[in-house]
Amino acid sequence: MTETTRIKRLFRDAIRRGTGRAHLLMRAHPEVNFSADILKAACTNYAYDPQCEQSRGAYVLELVQLLEPRSRREKTISQILTALVSTREASWDLTQLFDIAGQLAAEGNAVARAAFYQRYKLGKSADYAYDGEWEFVRLDGLDALLHVAGVRGYELAADSEEWESDYLIELAQKISPDINIRAALEEAAMTNEHIARYLKAVQVDWQSIRKLNSKPKISALKFIQQFIEAPESCYLSSYTIKKLTAHQVRQLAADFEQENNPKRKAKYLDIFGSVKYPLGHEQLLQMAESAPTSRYSPVLDDAVQALSFLEAPAIREFALTKLANPSVAWRFTRLLINNYQAGDDQLLRQLVEQTTDAHIIECLASSLCAIYRKNRTSKCREPLQALYQRMNCGLHRADVVELLLKRGLLPADIREEIPFDSYEGVRDLAVEWAVQ
Known part of the structure; x- marks a missing residue:
């Protein structure tokens, strides 16, 4: 060459x-x-x-x-x-x-x-x-x-x-x-x-x-209850879910525990993808374990999202089992947000480096940024740098750069190029951090 x-x-x-x-x-x-x-x-x-x-x-x-x-x-x-x-x-x-x-x-x-x-x-x-x-x-x-x-x-x-x-x-x-x-x-x-x-x-x-x-507003709880009972699928925004009080969240969690209808039970998962489930991890983990991983499964994705708010040895054990399979690992990385331990950086770096699919890179970027916002460690540098070198998403590139800047870990070669990035958010970071 x-x-x-x-x-x-x-x-x-x-x-x-x-x-x-x-x-x-x-x-x-x-x-x-x-x-x-x-x-x-x-x-x-x-x-x-x-x-x-x-x-x-x-x-x-x-x-x-x-x-x-x-x-x-x-x-x-x-x-x-x-x-x-x-x-x-x-x-x-x-x-x-x-x-x-x-x-x-x-x-x-x-x-x-x-x-x-x-x-x-x-x-x-x-x-x-x-x-x-x-x-x-x-x-x-x-x-x-x-x-x-x-x-x-x-x-x-x-x-x-x-x-x-x-x-x-x-x-x-x-x-x-x-x-x-x-x-x-x-x-x-x-x-x-x-x-x-x-x-x-x-x-x-x-x-x-x-x-x-101008229509009279119904309470968030009433709206969500109607959402669960509705026979058709419809959209439930996280904005509405986050209006719930702690007591209402517990009430919905108790209803979820008693629900036997699979379609309605799956709808409850939409709620607990935005607010922390207050009644332990057992039911959620059971749903995640029983859902298929070889094909697209909304129940699996929603259960994993709900579990990502929780910390438990059983969740970590389940995550590590799934992360050992490169073909499906990206669907489970969010489970480490609250179950991260020293040494996981190498596992996450390997997952990024062995991936060429743009969609999977995007999913990993979302998960890894969430993991390292929650877990402050200098060991984030290698996984995040590996992401930076592979992604074509400006929005997540800005997240990666911001995390590395806040930790004081942004490599000199990346710092040199961010003023000329295609995404304005990355350029803004270059200006913001140049004056500090």
């Missing part, structure tokens, strides 16, 4: 994970052409959960600006804009391309603005209607909102059951505080039936929210 090939492989790994190492490699090796991997990262949002982490457009553009010579930089921008115009499938990749084009257009790039508008015109189709709208309004404020409202209203004519929120109106108002955005829309609606239809849908949604909020 040549040195150039080695450097390119390091860069490819860094840019796909979204770390600042990509930036540092470009600065250290201006003679290497990284444009192919930058183009790929522009066209592909590699984040584990793009909906939460959002676009990596600013990160990609920073790397584009480091390309030398200038002709290479201009060629890469041209290729990115061509990719935007030619991309037909609605995806987070397309959203990121819109973001990049929008940022370029805001900086005065007329070609980027033209490409943005050209691609957005495909929006008059059910498959494309909402792609790029946020970036569009952020770029051109009221003018863009009027266009977007027309497109959305056009779509509503074909699907009257579609609902509309006012989040784009709020965005435009934030961008243009000196303009009464709603008044401008109402004026446009007088001569544009599509904008009028959009505004009506927004108003209906607003009224439904107002009506819902």
